[in-house]
Amino acid sequence: MSEQKIDGIIEKYRGKPGALIHALTEIQHELHWLPREVMEKVAEALEVPFSLVRQIVSFYKTFSLTPKGRHEVHVCTGMTCHLRGAAKLMAKVAEITGLKPGETDTDSRFTLERGSCLGSCSIGPELIVDGKHYGRMTPDKVEDVLKRYE
Amino acid sequence: MTDIVLNIDGKEVTAAAGATVLDAARQAGIHIPTLCHFEKLEAYGGCRLCMVESESRGKTSYVVSCLYPVENGLVVRTRSAKVDKIRRLIIEELMAHAPEAPELVALAREYGADKDRFEKEPIYCILCGLCERYCAEVKQKNAIGFVGNGPEREISFVPEIAAKECNDCKECFPLCPTSYLQAAFVLVESLTFAPAAAEPVAAQG
Known part of the structure; x- marks a missing residue:
């Protein structure tokens, strides 16, 4: 199923080198990582050198060369969130998920990432799960939020 | 015109x-x-x-x-005084990466650059991109490219392509202002593919 979907994405962009980042982003969202075979397929279909695909994938943090969890948890540790207690929030999230920033758990449920200012200082401390923003997050509330993601 | x-x-x-x-x-x-x-x-x-x-x-x-x-x-x-100052700074910064590169040593002498001004972080590559661009533009093989970003950026061979193309080419080697390119090649070669028979890489100029 998933493989067909990936092939569909690749076919959509066949022969369009300029769409490299679009194609990779869609695949990343689907698989939560970019296996080497997929990168090779993308390079061939979009007619770009494999070395360029590798360069792009390793350059942007969006892309991952190792499997990530189904849900990406970002805790903002930017200056404003830091002053509003991001360190405690991060400690709590780390405790609940059992992860350090950058790690993925064994059943691929969560990947925990640290963000340096995610852009919503006025509602800090901020937590983002799969692109959804949770503002004014506290260590007490965060467990309920994370429970929603299986 | x-x-x-x-x-x-x-x-x-x-x-x-x-x-x-x-x-x-x-x-x-x-x-x-x-x-x-x-x-x-x-x-x-x-x-x-x-x-x-x-x-x-x-x-x-x-x-x-x-x-x-x-x-x-x-x-x-x-x-001019300011141009020299800019160049001196660039040389000093590059020398934190590749302190012994012959071209940099000569330039440092000319511009009075202090090779120890910045703390050393010898990655032996100054990221000039000559090897990568030569392979892409002249040879059109794309056997080598950059990976990573920021301080982690480095050159890296694509093993599958390098195994096929590089042993007979190596035209990028003399372009490299440091010796890092050859080191990177020896590494990928020893890890992922067999070198050309009876032609040790160390003997290459």
């Missing part, structure tokens, strides 16, 4: 429209140091060492001559 007349270091220089200041200077026999420039490749503007002082309509600015197009009435100074 009308020719363009500009002034480089007090000398009237004629250049074709679309040429760069570096081209014009080289044509006139004026030396501008470069590290990432190579005639057969597109200008890259990566090393910034070819920075010159340019004066146009009374405005002085500092531009990289390998990318800056010539224009009528442009006054270029390839050596």
Whole structure:
């Protein structure tokens, strides 16, 4: 199923080198990582050198060369969130998920990432799960939020 | 194509429209140091060492001559106190990465750069991109490319392509201003594919 979907994405962009980042982003969202075979397929279909695909994938943090969890948890540790207690929030999230920033758990449920200012200082401390923003997050509330993601 | 007349270091220089200041200077026999420039490749503007002082309509600015197009009435100074200072800083920064690269050592002597000014982080590559661009533009093999970003950026061979192409080519080796490229090649070779028989890499010039 998933493989067909990936092939569909690749076919959509066949022969369009300029769409490299679009194609990779869609695949990343689907698989939560970019296996080497997929990168090779993308390079061939979009007619770009494999070395360029590798360069792009390793350059942007969006892309991952190792499997990530189904849900990406970002805790903002930017200056404003830091002053509003991001360190405690991060400690709590780390405790609940059992992860350090950058790690993925064994059943691929969560990947925990640290963000340096995610852009919503006025509602800090901020937590983002799969692109959804949770503002004014506290260590007490965060467990309920994370429970929603299986 | 009308020719363009500009002034480089007090000398009237004629250049074709679309040429760069570096081209014009080289044509006139004026030396501008470069590290990432190579005639057969597109200008890259990566090393910034070819920075010159340019004066146009009374405005002085500092531009990289390998990318800056010539224009009528442009006054270029390839050596001034400030240009030297900029170049000295660039050399000092690069030497934190590759302290013993022969080209850098020679430039450091010329510009009075202190190779120990910045804390050493010897990655032996100055990221000039010559190998990568040569492989892509001239050979069109793309056997080598950059990976990573920021401080983690480095050159890396694609093992599958390198195994097929590199043993008979190695044309990028002499371009490299340091010896890192060869080291990277030896590494990928020893890890992922067998070297050409009876031709140890160490014997290569």
